[in-house]
Amino acid sequence: MVRVAIMGATGAVGQEMLRILEQRKFPCSTLKLLASKRSEGRSFPFRGRLHKVEVLKKTSFKNVDLVLASAGGSISKEFAPVAVKAGASVVDNTSAFRMEKKVPLVVPEVNPEDIRGHRGIIANPNCSTIQMVVVLKPIYDAAGIKRLVISTYQAVSGTGTNAINELIDQTADILEGNPVDCDVYPHQIAFNCLPHIDVFFDNGYSREELKMVNETRKILHDDSIGITATTVRVPVIRSHSESVNVETKKKITVRKLRELLSKAPGVVVVDDLKNNDYPLAIYGEGRDETYVGRIREDFSIKNAFNLWIVSDNLRKGAALNTIQIAELMVRKGWVKPGAAG
């Protein structure tokens, strides 16, 4: 049994963590809910008992073994090292440490062994990367991956609860013929597609696009994979969809591909076109699995195919993967930094 704290307990992902810890009967003896001063006084039920939110402080990590962090990158940067110093390990859902060389970046179905011998911080990858690599891993193992061309269809909940509210408010305003307010996004998201997620760099890519490039290579331990991405916010509340073109090193038939994917852990193949069955964002919501369909050969080059991948961005893309990492650490005795390193 471990003593757990959620950092950012009142956000969209923190709330999802609370639900998942309960659903999966996570072996925690105590649970601390940490958030900013704004959330002081709020409380949330967990295992039939109300838990009060505590204001996050440098001293919050006393009697905590494991911190699940999702309060934003700058908060993680400030508080994760403090938690580690106090003897806890941190599974961090922000981008703060993901690309640091000595920080494992982990999807349990893909690279669980990377956690072994960690130094206190384990990073949870970006939502759009997680759902893609769960599907790519068996393909990578069977045929190698030469190049990926990705276009995403990402839900507003990836931005936070304020973005969900903005989409709903704008939609209502448009239906009623009222003018629209834009606070969270620079342009109207209702009935629109924004090819803009996170900040832009001088090379013309957004940070979200480069995350997909760099995190995928790190998780698969292969910097030779050619990757390019266009990440797009769409007026969907929950679950990201992705159109992924995969060029493999070796030939792999669609039949073999289906067979591989239908056996892959955490992956469900939904691909019955005769019955109009393919993965859909509205059906991904609240589910743990990553769904893949529209599996078909790409006839434009040798050894390539297209996939349509959908998963709940708040669950597998964030809270669930974080907790799956924590479960693995408990099961393997890897909770303490350096354990079994």
Add this chain to the structure above:
Amino acid sequence: MVRVAIMGATGAVGQEMLRILEQRKFPCSTLKLLASKRSEGRSFPFRGRLHKVEVLKKTSFKNVDLVLASAGGSISKEFAPVAVKAGASVVDNTSAFRMEKKVPLVVPEVNPEDIRGHRGIIANPNCSTIQMVVVLKPIYDAAGIKRLVISTYQAVSGTGTNAINELIDQTADILEGNPVDCDVYPHQIAFNCLPHIDVFFDNGYSREELKMVNETRKILHDDSIGITATTVRVPVIRSHSESVNVETKKKITVRKLRELLSKAPGVVVVDDLKNNDYPLAIYGEGRDETYVGRIREDFSIKNAFNLWIVSDNLRKGAALNTIQIAELMVRKGWVKPGAAG
């Protein structure tokens, strides 16, 4: 001056044609509005005078030089040959004749000369193809195109006015907490993305995806271009967005690319990331131009880059391109079949 008939005058595209003929002062001496029996009795203003809808019959093409057709593929298949036999030429916005060898498939900025010597029917390409080839043409001429990987974000107006109503009704129902009805699409389109446009074939592709492959090759007169597409319906009312990955034969710098595109007819470059300026569906609506942005090198292979292309699917994607073909025919004296052939 020519005598014009619109076949399918009461549909979303037919109505847009009516507006565009008036806006562009198309040199027509008479205008007939043809539609099915359902629309009998309706009338629409054109140049300050109400025009009554006539029920489409085999005898409708008397005293007509030019038919603009957008009443569905089966109607075109039945009536376009009748119109041609009666001495008229048909610019057909349906897919009925697009891939027939002797039928020109035309985007005026790209392959105007293909109209020369036509046999009465000129096909207007599919909406998602038109906006892409307008942008690709100058690139093709400058550097050649080896391969395209396309993912689309297509508006519901491409399906018709009933689909616009379905999106709006479903959206209102969801905001009010009511159950949702699906009539036009097999699944909910509100707050969702459907990787399904038109029917599916045994090879796993949808007809819309194969249209993008086959029509692009026909328009650019180059069957050697490798093309693969994933076409997706999104909860947007009007204007299609497209994420297009282009591999060229020769090296072309991003700087040169911008220069080429900014000079291309019918194309406007919108690509100022510092000011969050990129093409957006909501700003494409009602405009004649095709917008391109997010222009950036694809570092995953040699000689490739990514583009984000947006255009009004009812205008450049349908009604406008049809009328631009008609204008070209009038200007060049190509209205009569075989003229200057």
